[in-house]
Amino acid sequence: MPKAEYRVPEFTLEQRADVALQMLVPLSDRKWGQVTELARRYSVSRALLYKMQDRVREAIVDALLPRDAGLPAQNVAFLPMLTGSVRDIRLGLNLILSVARSVGCISETLTAGEQAVAHNPGLTVPLPVLGEADEIFQERNPCLTLVDGRSFLVLSLTPAESRDGTTWGVTYLDLVERGIQFHDLACDGGTGLRAGVRETELVIPLRPDLFHILRDVHRLTRRLEGAAYKVIENAERARRADLEARGLIRRRGRRLKVKVPLPQAEVEEAKAIEVFDNWCWLLGEVRLALEPITPAHGIVSVAETKATVETAVGLLKELNHPDIMAFADDLQEKIPELLAPLEWLEQQLMPMLTDLDADAQAFIIWTWQHRQALNLEIDTDIPEDLRSVVRTAWNILGLFHRSSSLAESLHSWLRSYLQIHRGMPKWLLPLLQLFWNHHKFERGRRADSSPLELAGVADALSLAAVLDQLFCPSLSAQPA
Numbered sequence: 001m002p003k004a005e006y007r008v009p010e011f012t013l014e015q016r017a018d019v020a021l022q023m024l025v026p027l028s029d030r031k032w033g034q035v036t037e038l039a040r041r042y043s044v045s046r047a048l049l050y051k052m053q054d055r056v057r058e059a060i061v062d063a064l065l066p067r068d069a070g071l072p073a074q075n076v077a078f079l080p081m082l083t084g085s086v087r088d089i090r091l092g093l094n095l096i097l098s099v100a101r102s103v104g105c106i107s108e109t110l111t112a113g114e115q116a117v118a119h120n121p122g123l124t125v126p127l128p129v130l131g132e133a134d135e136i137f138q139e140r141n142p143c144l145t146l147v148d149g150r151s152f153l154v155l156s157l158t159p160a161e162s163r164d165g166t167t168w169g170v171t172y173l174d175l176v177e178r179g180i181q182f183h184d185l186a187c188d189g190g191t192g193l194r195a196g197v198r199e200t201e202l203v204i205p206l207r208p209d210l211f212h213i214l215r216d217v218h219r220l221t222r223r224l225e226g227a228a229y230k231v232i233e234n235a236e237r238a239r240r241a242d243l244e245a246r247g248l249i250r251r252r253g254r255r256l257k258v259k260v261p262l263p264q265a266e267v268e269e270a271k272a273i274e275v276f277d278n279w280c281w282l283l284g285e286v287r288l289a290l291e292p293i294t295p296a297h298g299i300v301s302v303a304e305t306k307a308t309v310e311t312a313v314g315l316l317k318e319l320n321h322p323d324i325m326a327f328a329d330d331l332q333e334k335i336p337e338l339l340a341p342l343e344w345l346e347q348q349l350m351p352m353l354t355d356l357d358a359d360a361q362a363f364i365i366w367t368w369q370h371r372q373a374l375n376l377e378i379d380t381d382i383p384e385d386l387r388s389v390v391r392t393a394w395n396i397l398g399l400f401h402r403s404s405s406l407a408e409s410l411h412s413w414l415r416s417y418l419q420i421h422r423g424m425p426k427w428l429l430p431l432l433q434l435f436w437n438h439h440k441f442e443r444g445r446r447a448d449s450s451p452l453e454l455a456g457v458a459d460a461l462s463l464a465a466v467l468d469q470l471f472c473p474s475l476s477a478q479p480a
Helices: 014-024 035-042 046-064 073-081 087-096 103-109 114-124 166-175 191-200 210-245 261-289 301-320 322-333 335-355 358-369 386-397 405-421 428-438 463-471
Strands: 130-138 141-148 153-161 182-187 206-208
Touching: 014 046, 035 046, 073 087, 073 166, 073 206, 087 103, 114 322, 114 428, 114 463, 130 322, 130 358, 130 405, 141 166, 141 210, 141 405, 153 166, 166 182, 166 191, 182 191, 206 335, 210 261, 210 358, 261 322, 301 335, 322 335, 386 405, 428 463
Parallel strands: 130 182, 182 206
Antiparallel strands: 130 141, 141 153
């Protein structure tokens, strides 16, 4: 008697899914004889079909049941104890993902960092990069970071023994030799960042980092505000003490003690309020003058900006406050560098916009400012006679750059990894750079694109594909 075959090789997964969906149709809506027809078509029993119906219904109900959010409490309690060692990675995989891996397997996988070291230098970018240079430290050891301000591509993430001009100069030269073209380089006041450009004699326009300047401004604003509130409190206390001494108000307990007499307190109060108000006003004028686009959607005049900033610097010094005077001196030294990107923008745009009327110029600038919110496309949303000018103007405006805030944002992402590993292992930073450059952003104006794609790299590999090359080179080499 032939042996019964309990498996039907012709009954594929797609067919099973289609049958299960048909079996879930309510009996009142199902045509007569459908189950018998399905059993005949796929050479299976009716009992198997009803069994599939019950299992699919149970799976759907189980998937829709409410569950506790997040990881189990015991797993969360163990997470702070994991330091990133091979054995802790093994323990974490077991606790969180219920995946068992040997120490040897994990150790071999970590060698992907060495492969990333060889992979990252092959990175080439066809578009000029808006360089952002900065340093991050872990246990007093510097890491040199270079990011493209256009695409958020990590160009260099290198642990170094020093952060002097020579070390940075070698980093710049390596990138230039790899074909990286710098449109400009924004950095803070770090001496090594700028000295590296000078020592290598590279023609890279330097931009002062507006991000750090504004951060220092906010810190000084908070100090001035705190000092103003303190003298206001002293003056208010002196007023209450004066009223109490004259018998106009009564209070329990001892009489109020004042730090300074009322006349002096009122003078200090008026001076502190005046200094703070004038500081905020002048700072607002400087910030508005440095904007590349005016409120009327025009390109700012560099001559007017220079005059405004110089006037504001002079008035800041007249406030006769030591911290404000120090800031004004520093701002005065940076005026040429602050004006440099505005001068470049004016030189590039004005010859092109001169032949257009004021309304057309404002329209081009306005569309640039709102292109993402309105999802504008030049070929469909812009009048045909302006498309060529708009395309060129948008490209020029996209190259306006004067901040290293993206490098700072990358550092905030790196910090947790450096703290977990309590240092910078040789394999860690190259692997993080590889991951960052190939991952797709989940939200924001860069959503659904990787840094490599935004940088103009054709046929950029996905993160999964590049990881397959590192971990399973034999599989990735097979034809699709």
